[in-house]
Amino acid sequence: MNVPNWSFLSKPPMTLVFLCLVALWEAGVDIFSPSPLVLPAPSAIVTTFISHPNLFLVNAWITLLNTLAGFALSVVIGVTLAIGIVYSKFLEATLFTALVTMNSVPKVAMAPLFVIWLGTGDRSKIGMAFMIAIFAIVIDAVLGLRSVDPDMLDLGRSLKGSPLKLLFKIRFPSALPSIFAGMKVAISLALVGTIVGEFVAAQYGLGYVILAAQGVFDTNRVFVALLILAIMGTVLFYCIELAERKAVPWHVSRRAEHGQLP
Numbered sequence: 001m002n003v004p005n006w007s008f009l010s011k012p013p014m015t016l017v018f019l020c021l022v023a024l025w026e027a028g029v030d031i032f033s034p035s036p037l038v039l040p041a042p043s044a045i046v047t048t049f050i051s052h053p054n055l056f057l058v059n060a061w062i063t064l065l066n067t068l069a070g071f072a073l074s075v076v077i078g079v080t081l082a083i084g085i086v087y088s089k090f091l092e093a094t095l096f097t098a099l100v101t102m103n104s105v106p107k108v109a110m111a112p113l114f115v116i117w118l119g120t121g122d123r124s125k126i127g128m129a130f131m132i133a134i135f136a137i138v139i140d141a142v143l144g145l146r147s148v149d150p151d152m153l154d155l156g157r158s159l160k161g162s163p164l165k166l167l168f169k170i171r172f173p174s175a176l177p178s179i180f181a182g183m184k185v186a187i188s189l190a191l192v193g194t195i196v197g198e199f200v201a202a203q204y205g206l207g208y209v210i211l212a213a214q215g216v217f218d219t220n221r222v223f224v225a226l227l228i229l230a231i232m233g234t235v236l237f238y239c240i241e242l243a244e245r246k247a248v249p250w251h252v253s254r255r256a257e258h259g260q261l262p
Helices: 014-032 042-051 053-087 089-104 107-118 122-146 150-158 163-200 206-215 219-247 252-257
Strands: none
Touching: 014 042, 042 053, 042 219, 053 089, 053 122, 053 163, 053 206, 053 219, 089 122, 107 122, 107 163, 122 163, 150 163, 163 206, 163 219, 206 219
């Protein structure tokens, strides 16, 4: 006899969960009536967005472009540095230590320096996004490049494989899951870096919208900007997740998702 599968009831769609949370938020505001300056109702936040859609969408687009530019730089330069660290003991002893030291410095404290060095335009925001995101890329890329099966490397050398071929044919493909893991962390950090840069000096972007709204105690606009940032970060994360599924379908984590493992 076929038994009905009711497992989907234990895993409600995220959209349904989100709508329930919004409904509870709206009901809580109606019941307890907090000050709109402290906690506005979701309906008021939506009304604020609808009344000024261009304000939020244009600034969100600027923030998104700067985030993607900083993230792209962190991936390209971070993977390149990771390769150098894996192949060079000197770079491992110097560059890797320098990256760890720089990562321990609060990035908010470094933001004014980026404004001085790169100006108040987009370059300082891209620089902040790059600086915050690159550490995650380097760490995970180094881990992936070093986690290759030694037998595979020995086999490649026995077949007269050059160091460059070993890198691109064996090391790099094996490191892709770790690199994608670092990219998932880095994309969120890049968004944070862009907002930090916009907080310090900007005339546009969602960080600027938040600061301007704070100056006039417009909590609704702050919440709209925060909601857009949350959506943006989530979408970017799952875009990288989708790219990972397409790039490394052979990895054990992907096979487990499709029930190919016991």
